[in-house]
Amino acid sequence: MGKKKIGRNDPCPCGSGKKYKHCCGKTEQQPPVDLFWKRVGEFLENYTDKLAKFSIKRAGNYAYTMAVDEFFLWPEETDILKDLLSEHFPIFLPWYINNWYFDPDELEEEEDIEKIDLSPYMTISEIYLKEKGHRLDSLQRRILEANIKRPYSFHEVLECRKGEGLTLKDLFLGEIQFVSEKKGSENIPIGNILFARTLTLDDLTILDGCGTIAIPPTYKREIFELRDRMRKAYNPLTVEALNEYDHEIRDLYFYIYESLHQPPEIRNYDGDEIFYTTLHYEIDDPKTAFEKLSSLAKSWTKKEMLEDALYDREGHLQQVEIQWDRKQKKGEQGLGYVLLGSLKIDRDKLIVEVNSRERAKRIEKEIKKRLGKHARLIKKEEKSLDEIMQSRNDWAEDASEDFPQPPSLNPEIREKIKELYAKHWVEWLDTSVPALRGETPREAAKTEEGRELLKALLQEAVEATKREKDEEISSFQLKLIENVIEELGLDEMF
Numbered sequence: 325m326g327k328k329k330i331g332r333n334d335p336c337p338c339g340s341g342k343k344y345k346h347c348c349g350k351t352e353q354q355p356p357v358d359l360f361w362k363r364v365g366e367f368l369e370n371y372t373d374k375l376a377k378f379s380i381k382r383a384g385n386y387a388y389t390m391a392v393d394e395f396f397l398w399p400e401e402t403d404i405l406k407d408l409l410s411e412h413f414p415i416f417l418p419w420y421i422n423n424w425y426f427d428p429d430e431l432e433e434e435e436d437i438e439k440i441d442l443s444p445y446m447t448i449s450e451i452y453l454k455e456k457g458h459r460l461d462s463l464q465r466r467i468l469e470a471n472i473k474r475p476y477s478f479h480e481v482l483e484c485r486k487g488e489g490l491t492l493k494d495l496f497l498g499e500i501q502f503v504s505e506k507k508g509s510e511n512i513p514i515g516n517i518l519f520a521r522t523l524t525l526d527d528l529t530i531l532d533g534c535g536t537i538a539i540p541p542t543y544k545r546e547i548f549e550l551r552d553r554m555r556k557a558y559n560p561l562t563v564e565a566l567n568e569y570d571h572e573i574r575d576l577y578f579y580i581y582e583s584l585h586q587p588p589e590i591r592n593y594d595g596d597e598i599f600y601t602t603l604h605y606e607i608d609d610p611k612t613a614f615e616k617l618s619s620l621a622k623s624w625t626k627k628e629m630l631e632d633a634l635y636d637r638e639g640h641l642q643q644v645e646i647q648w649d650r651k652q653k654k655g656e657q658g659l660g661y662v663l664l665g666s667l668k669i670d671r672d673k674l675i676v677e678v679n680s681r682e683r684a685k686r687i688e689k690e691i692k693k694r695l696g697k698h699a700r701l702i703k704k705e706e707k708s709l710d711e712i713m714q715s716r717n718d719w720a721e722d723a724s725e726d727f728p729q730p731p732s733l734n735p736e737i738r739e740k741i742k743e744l745y746a747k748h749w750v751e752w753l754d755t756s757v758p759a760l761r762g763e764t765p766r767e768a769a770k771t772e773e774g775r776e777l778l779k780a781l782l783q784e785a786v787e788a789t790k791r792e793k794d795e796e797i798s799s800f801q802l803k804l805i806e807n808v809i810e811e812l813g814l815d816e817m818f
């Protein structure tokens with residue numbers, strides 16, 4: 325049986341209280357859901373502006389300034405507020421209208437209360453409803469009432485339907501909702517997180533206030549840490565609890581926003597600031613130097629290093645390279661060993677290259693201890709990461725466009741890399757991982773929260789692997805990650 329036709333004199337299905345012929349019936353025929361979505365969206369767009377003007381008329385800019393200061397958590401440097409407001413206005417304005425309220429206790433001077441003609445502890449939308457609600461139709465009143473004190477939260481994107489909307493999971497409340505969003509529903513990767521307020525009216529849920537960034541899933545750990553703190557006071561979490569933690573939730577969003585907009589601070593595996601350092605030594609005998617320094621290489625034997633060495637006609641060692649490395653510590657991620665630097669012996673010279681000042685000091689001590697007076701430091705050169713990048717850019721500008729590309733990996737090297745990757749992912753399953761709060765992946769997979777953290781880590785691993793330039797290695801490692809997902813029983817999460 326088909327849907328019942330809406331009569332011209334029937335109540336409009338959008339909920340306005342008007343007859344259909346005087347409301348949505350005047351527009352071209354669209355599905356009632358689309359008409360409802362359009363009507364709610366247009367009202368919010370118009371009235372958010374109208375309510376902001378209403379508040380300024382009643383309290384001048386004083387209340388507005390108080391709200392801005394509170395929204396950005398009372399920064400010490402108030403001159404940055406203008407820039408912050410420009411960046412975050414899409415999430416400030418709905419909060420100002422529907423969440424902020426005037427608290428007399430926050431006034432700096434008691435006489436300042438005369439500057440604010442707003443009822444204390446009531447949001448602007450509540451005050452407007454109380455004073456002017458009679459001017460609104462039933463749908464408009466319902467929209468304003470439903471939107472009062474809707475909290476901001478972090479929402480994971482579970483599904484995107486192009487031109488229709490998004491399925492979101494509230495990471496605090498655990499609620500899963502389909503959000504109607506016509507324009508922004510096609511460019512957000514699955515697994516990313518939105519900072520937003522949701523408004524639900526009947527069967528329609530929309531966003532009224534949404535951050536301008538899609539947050540990578542790797543930030544779930546910080547979000548869950550806040551969720552754990554909140555649960556100590558409120559369990560289960562509710563909308564009221566999120567409103568109580570409004571400042572903390574917003575503070576976390578600003579932290580994430582800033583960290584995503586700042587250039588990443590690049591450090592080496594040990595956390596040292598990058599400084600490419602070259603040490604030039606004069607040595608007495610290459611063979612002695614090699615014998616004394618070769619044990620700095622943990623992943624290579626003397627025999628393996630000498631296979632690529634150069635000798636003179638009499639068979640005396642002339643040139644050889646030592647890879648200075650160490651075994652990974654428990655809980656560290658990688659392929660078993662950490663490269664610390666390289667030592668190149670060339671007749672009466674020893675050239676050491678490391679990527680931090682800290683490692684330079686360590687290797688200087690080692691060389692002094694092992695070679696003593698048989699090695700003399702002649703020169704030390706340092707270059708910051710910025711200097712290195714600039715020199716590379718200068719070189720690229722001068723280089724020919726058809727400069728030959730570096731050769732692909734040697735098949736033997738590729739197989740060795742595959743072997744190391746395979747070993748890494750097998751051992752990773754039973755390795756304590758800091759991002760999993762010290763648990764192993766197998767242990768984390770036993771709890772709902774652990775599984776969510778695992779999902780975030782594995783999504784990051786997949787994206788990083790897809791950027792691998794060697795297609796064969798990329799494909800091989802993606803298969804390894806798929807095996808890990810299956811082993812941990814996470815298939816339904818991907």
